[in-house]
Amino acid sequence: MAVRRVTLGDVAREAGVSLGTASEALSGSGRMTETTRTLVREAAQRLGYRANALARGLRTGRTRAIGLHVLNAADNFDNEYFREFVAGVADVAVEHDYDLNLLSSNPDRRRVVSPQVDGIILPDPLATDVRAIELLDSGIPLVAGERLPPGMPASPVIGIDHETALARLLDHAYAAGARRPVLLAADEQSGWGVVLRDVFARWCAEHDVDGIHTPSPFENGRFLVVGEEMVGSLLTRHVDVDLLIVPGEHAARAALRLIAEAGRRVGRDIMLAACADAHLHEVLDPPVTALNLTPRLLGATCAEALIRHLDHGTVIEEVTLLPAELVTRASTAPLAADCRL
Amino acid sequence: MAVRRVTLGDVAREAGVSLGTASEALSGSGRMTETTRTLVREAAQRLGYRANALARGLRTGRTRAIGLHVLNAADNFDNEYFREFVAGVADVAVEHDYDLNLLSSNPDRRRVVSPQVDGIILPDPLATDVRAIELLDSGIPLVAGERLPPGMPASPVIGIDHETALARLLDHAYAAGARRPVLLAADEQSGWGVVLRDVFARWCAEHDVDGIHTPSPFENGRFLVVGEEMVGSLLTRHVDVDLLIVPGEHAARAALRLIAEAGRRVGRDIMLAACADAHLHEVLDPPVTALNLTPRLLGATCAEALIRHLDHGTVIEEVTLLPAELVTRASTAPLAADCRL
DNA sequence: ATGAAAGCGCTAACAC
C-alpha cells in the first residue's frame, strides 16, 4: 500500500550532488552551472521524482492550496449559485496552479487540525456557523464571498451590489403594476438576507408600499418542503399579494406550483421573481424574472484577489461590490388591467 | 501576515510536561494519568492550539484528505451528474472528517508536486487525460468513479450498470414504436462512451434494427454549440430517425429545440431520451425520459470505499456496478400510428 | 559553485 516514494535525497545521490544542490537545481533558484542543473533535472526525471508537498509546506509555510469553506455540501450543490461560485474559484485556482481544498465542515464540531491551506474563501458566511468564525479568527488570509452578517469578525469582502439590483427589480415590477410585494429571503444569519431586508424595507417606505418580508430558510431543494406552507399561507392570508420574490430556482419552481394551486396566474394577476438567477428560470412556465448575481465571476474574483494577495502580497480591499443584472422574463409581465390594486 | 502559530511545544511548556507526553495526551493514545491528560487538554484549549496538519502528515504519512480529480472544473460543474457526484463525495468525506481536495488539473502539464492526499477519486477517467494516468500510476490508493477506457492503467472501479439501463431504455422505446434509433454518446476516450457504444450495437443487432451511433463531445453547456450542426445534419440526413438518445440535460434541451426547428414533434413522430437524468428533464416540454445514474450515490459509494480502505485497509473490489433506473417521461410516448415505420 | 547542517512541527520508539 505505502509505496516507497522517491525523495530528493534519491535524486541527489543519483545525480552525484548534495541535497541542497539538488533542491536549488530543481527550484531553479540561485547560482549554478547549467551542467549540474541539467544533471539533476535528468536524474529527477529518470527517477520520476515528485516533490513531497507536505515536507515543502512544513518548511516554507506555504502549501499552494486554497480552502473553500462549505457548510453543507449536499444542500449547497443543489443551488446553481453555489455551483457556479465553486466553478469560478476552481477555474482560477487551476489557472494559478493552486489546489482547491473543500474544507470539510461539520458546523457543530470544531476543527482539531488547522486547515493546510494558504488562504481561505468563505462564500455566504452565516452568523451561526462556528467553523466560519473559527476560520475568520484563524489569521489565515481570507476573503468572504458575500457580505458578513452583523456580529462576525471582520474580513475583506467581495460581494454583490444587491442594493441596486433589488431596487431595480422592485422598480420594474412597480412599473408593471405591482403594489403588494412579498419578499421571501434568507434570514438575518446571512449578509445577503440582511441586505435584502434593508433594501426592501427602504424601497417600500419610499414608494409608500405595504411590503411583507418573510425570512425563509436558505434556498435549496428542501425549499419544496419548507416553503410549501410558507407560501401557501401567505397567499391565503394576503390575497392581494401581486409580487412574490423568492430566493432562487427551487423556490421559484415550488412557488409556481403553489400559486397555481391557489388559483392564481403568474403573468396575469401575480408576478414572481427570484433573487438569484439560474438556467432553470428560463425553462419554467412562465420563465421567471431574476437577478443574475454572476456567481461564477464572483467566485473567480474572490480567488483572484486571494491568490494575488498570497503570491504578491497585494492588499485585498475591505469591500468590493460586483454589479448584478436584472433579467426580466414573462413572470413579471404587466398585470392585467382588471387585476391591479 | 504570517501569524505565529501555537505549537505543541507551547502547549507542553504551558502544561509543564514534555513534548511527547503532550502529543499522547491530545491524541488520547496509550497510558496516562487522567490528571496529566486533562492538564494538557486545558493548556491546549487555553492557548487555542490547533495541530499542524502538515507536520503531522509528514510524520505519519497520512493527511486525512482525499483528492478528487477534476479535469475541467468549469465545464464539469455544468452537469448535474458531476455536481451530484461531487456532492456525494463531499457528504461522505465530511462525515468521516476527511478534507476533500479538488486536484487542480491542467491536463497538458504534469504535476510537479505529488498531491497531499491519502487517496484519490477519479470520476469519468478519460484516456487522453495525462494527469489521470499519472494519478493511476502514482501508487496512491485510488478508485475510479466509472469504468476505465481501454488502455488506461488498471484500478478498482465503481461504476454504473449502463448495459442493463440502456437496454431497458431501448426496449421501452422499441415497445413505443421506435425502429430507427440514434445514439449520441461520449466517444471512445471515456469508459462510458465505450460501454454505451457496445451495448447499443449489440442491442441493434439483436433487434435487427439499423441504429446510428455518433460519438459526441462530453455533455456540457457547450453542447449547444457543438451539437447544433451534429443534430441538425443528422435529422436532415436521416429523415426517418424516430429515437434520439443524447448524453444529458444540455443536449436534451438543445435537441428539443433543433427537432422542433426541423419541423418534427417529440412525443408524436420522434422520441428523445437522455443517458444521464437531471432535474431539468422534468421541466422541459415535453419532459424527457432519461436514465437516473444515481450520481450522488455513486460519488458517495466511491468515497465510502476509499475511506474504508484508508481507515481499515478494506480491499476495494475490482469492479462494482450500481444499477441505474429508467425514468420514463412524455418524450418517449408511443409514436402516433401514422408516424411508425 | 557546491556541501553540510539546522530545523519546520509533529509522532513513535525507547529510555528511565
Add this chain to the structure above:
DNA sequence: GTGTTAGCGCTTTCAT
C-alpha cells in the same frame, strides 16, 4: 507514567 530523541522530506543559511 513520563521524558528524550530520532527523523518524516524539504528549503535555506552558512561554510568551504
